[in-house]
Amino acid sequence: MDTISMDTLSSAPAIGQPTELKRDSRSMSEKRRKRYQGVLYPLAQRSRFRRSEMADLVDEETASFVTRTINEVVRAGVLETIREDNEILYAWTANDPVGSVDQWIDRRIHGDQVKETPEQERPRERLMRLGAASLSDADLLAILIRVGVVGESAVTGAQKLANRFHGELDRIRDAGLPELREVTPAVTKASYCQILAALELGKRATEALRERPVVIHKITSTLEATQYCAEKFAYLAGDAVQEEFHIVTLDTKHKPIRSHRITIGTLDASLVHPREVFRPAIRDAASAVLLVHNHPSGDPTPSREDHSVTQRLTEAGKLIGISVLDHIVVARERCVSIRECS
Template sequence: MPVSRRERLTRVLKPLAELPQFSIEEAKETCESSTRTVHDTIKDLVREGYLEHTVADEISRYRWCKELDFEPEKWIDQQIHGVQVTQTPEQDRPRERLLRDGAVQLSNADLLAILIRVGVRGESAVVGGGLIANRFAARLQDLPKCHKEDLRDVSRAVTKASYAQIMAGIELGRRVAEAETNNRLAKAKITSSQAAIEFCSQEFARLASDAVQEEFHIVSLDTKHKPIRTHRITVGTLDASLVHPREVFRPAIRDSASAILLVHNHPSGDPTPSREDHQVTDQLTEAGKLLGITVLDHIVVASERSLSIREQ
């Protein structure tokens, strides 16, 4: 009796879903299916971002992407029936939900589907948006750097027109974010340690809550101690031997800054300054005196709270 496509896919996915990682040979031994079905299924899962391909000791292996919640039955349904916008109830389509609930309620896949707008034969805009969102789930910041061919390799729904729409949407969003930042900087004025804490807590909120490594930034200030702009200097454990005054003050000189704020995060959540934090503060304060640029404060931002090393 012929085996249905659903059963063939189930025979591959059910055992593979229980393996954290595997090679092609291990997949063949584990799955009760033909070699071609195993190969094709793994290839599709890699293309859609559910599996990551790695090579270690010259052995090719695959592992499940932790950032994505893979549902085998749902995935099989999509392979068999497809996901066409016309098959989706109108009230559940991305564009209609945006108009009803607002853009903030939509997933990255939904937003990309709206930008793709029109799919191609065999792959809808919804599927294309999902494929791109999956591929860039852990590195969304890399999406603006992609060429049309890069995205076309991820989804056939990315045409010349839809690629232009995606890039235009990203650039407009970047300009809006930059305008919001500039507006916030224009309104701020650092007149005390508390003002510095409040400004840095807001400006570096992502750094306090999401960063997994220490990052060292500066905020350049004009003669009235109003922020000019922010600059990331280093990423990694803060150490006086690694934070060179030349790298710290170069952007401040370029901004014609009168003063600067030093800012770094503690991924542990505890903002208590370390001995190295104090050493960096003292070293850069002295270097600033030689350059005529005042180091007003050094703010440590963390998920628990933010604090001023000057106040400490």
């Protein structure tokens, strides 16, 4: 049996060695760059040229590659087509054709693929370094899409999705795979499942947070009221797309008993009837209530109607012996006490 010496093993190249892979990748990129340059540099020496002249100006490439490259440059807006005397001419759109060609080649080769981005700037690395909250919607979606497809990177696809569902990310749950693929081909069956799983997990985590009792002994100040609502109703600030009006019932020591949702929709004094507000408070044998509603816009500034509702319910509470401790507006920016704004 033949034997292999340790010297032979140590001198053999490592299979799958990262340095070799990077070198091969750079070599392939340089070959592509030179091929594009071979087509476009000769043409960039003229401000405009005829289609019939391309074969003479570029004589070291196949006609199909030249045509395909020119069509891609036209689609990118670097070249424009002009029809003159029943013939097609091409004109460069920039004053510096060579410079615009170099920029196009860089985008064509590297694009916005994650692997071409400096490591510290990649979405996953930034998430690990700065936390998920620091990432944009597009960054988070890029992590879920994970890999792109030919012609569309995960980053580009994620940005298209973020633009399409800006301000209404919850609607992605209702969109099927065909609809998302109309937005970007980067959403494959696998990435679609990952996106839906992430949204569902986020929804369940929010529901678990909502159901978890807030550890607080009693609410006796505006600060304690806003802190309680910021935690207890965090889902209203971040996820709700409509205004919701809730009450928190309090016992004689102002300890929270439970919360009740009263209405959904724009807060209106004519819709928030004292009967509906105080019925659960009476059922809980509450001594006081805390009024809570959200502003989906993200701005917690109380409106005139918010003040009107607060005043009306405060007066009604006095008649039946249940005091309105405060009215808290929750929003993405912060929580605001209407009592403090009065």
